[in-house]
Amino acid sequence: MSISSVTEPPKTKRGETSRAAIFDAALALFLERGYEATTMRAIAERAGVSLGSSYHYFASKEHLVLEFYWHTHQLHVAAIAPLLAREHDLAARLRGVVRAVIVTCEPFHAFAGAIFGTVANPASPLNPFGREAKALRDEVIELYAGVVKGSDARLPADIATELPTLLWLYQMGILYFWIFDRSQGRLRTLDVIDQTTDLIVRLLGLANLPVLRGSRKRVLGLVRSIAAGA
Amino acid sequence: MSISSVTEPPKTKRGETSRAAIFDAALALFLERGYEATTMRAIAERAGVSLGSSYHYFASKEHLVLEFYWHTHQLHVAAIAPLLAREHDLAARLRGVVRAVIVTCEPFHAFAGAIFGTVANPASPLNPFGREAKALRDEVIELYAGVVKGSDARLPADIATELPTLLWLYQMGILYFWIFDRSQGRLRTLDVIDQTTDLIVRLLGLANLPVLRGSRKRVLGLVRSIAAGA
DNA sequence: GTCTATAACCGGATAGAC
DNA sequence: GTCTATCCGGTTATAGAC
Secondary structure, eight states, X not given: OOOSOSSOOOSSHHHHHHHHHHHHHHXXXXXXXXXXXXXXXXXXXXXXXXXXXHHHHOSSHHHHHHHHHHHHHHHHHHHHHHHHHHOOOHHHHHHHHHHHHHHHHGGGHHHHXXXXXHHHOTTSTTSTTSSTTHHHHHHHHHHXXXXXXXXXXXXXXXXXXXXXXXXXXXXXXXXXXXXXXXXXGGHHHHHHHHHHHHHHHHHHHHTTSHHHHHHHHHHHHHHHHHHHHO | OOOSOSSXXXXXXXXXXXXXXXXXXXXXXXXXXXXXXXXXXXXXXXXXXXHHHHHHHOSSHHHHHHHHHHHHHHHHHHHHHHHHHHXXXXXXXXXXXXXXXXXXXXXXXXXXXXXXXXXXXXXXXXXXXXXXXXXXXXXXXXXXXXXXXXXXXXXXXXXXXXXXXXXXXXXXXXHHHHHHOOSGGGHHHHHHHHHHHHXXXXXXXXXXXXXXXXXXXXXXXXXXXXXXXX
């Protein structure tokens, strides 16, 4: 379904092993010590390779982060498959999918802030609007297209076209909120998800009201602007 | 009106001079070479102080960025004073104020991406929701409170309370868009500002419609959540 | 041509003397 | 408040091994 890396995959079996060892070591160390405190030297040592070899597989420490994103994305996709097969109400699908994002990412909450930061940085080659992250971005947008298409909601064509991109942006907003959430069981984020998904579906239902026609056109134009900028 | 720094201001006249020299050198070098390419050593050298001395005034390179934010904020405040004194239509005030943000920041566009990135990073002590940026955040929110209060718009109390915070968030969104905008004369950003400010004021006018009552409550609850999280 | 390793570079940050 | 010397870690150069 997806390539698990941005850079070229290894050509040999040995390379495959090394690459996986480096990523596994990085993930373990991020969990143990956090992102900043994990040095590339420590990653290499735990993976049983030299520092130089690490850079053969990952062009930078940030590239390990992008790989991490792919990793969580795949966990997420697997987690939501049953829901998407079973449920056809748009609000329920959306709520389930977005809740699954934060449930999937929960084990990584402690270092998610550092990671999100490096990726949100517009100067980073890995930022979500940039070239290197395009494959992942497209896949997430496609995921949301499936969430919408597989629902029984009947949406105007102009909205249906832009909605997946909008939902991708929305998901990033939720993740940003979640990073700051220190509440027990992350209940505040879950609450925000429930409220916002309801709100989104409700507003979609209202989009045909005459008073909102103008706003709707404007909102869609904006989303197109943002998508085009990316 | 505001202290121009986060850290303690220098105690002596000599210190004042050094601090200003360091910031001026940093700003000049950021403009010449960008943020990443500007080294702390180069800043110190141009300022005529040692590397160690620079760290006496600015705890990190990022703290120079926060100072830079204060700098642009003050330029912005000065730029909008005439408009706020003259104009009382909410949409016009809002549009003018937000346009002024990006006009003020335009000279720094080339390195704004790198700077925004460091500050948006949730792990950074300087990120807009954090402790060290609180003074600046409060001042910007206060600025938007003035934009609303000085207008002739009559808003429900619950909305009037949360709107300034919402507008502060909105301004950050616009800045993020602007960073990516490569269009001639930054026309795309200006267009987005015109459209969104209109949209905001229009939705404020519709907030009392019965169909939107529920959504309004929800949106306000969300804004409160986000504000409380910060 | 693919993988690995060692050594060095560079720049942000810190220690501690004056 | 200022300096010099040093640390530390991301990154790169480059040479040799499979």
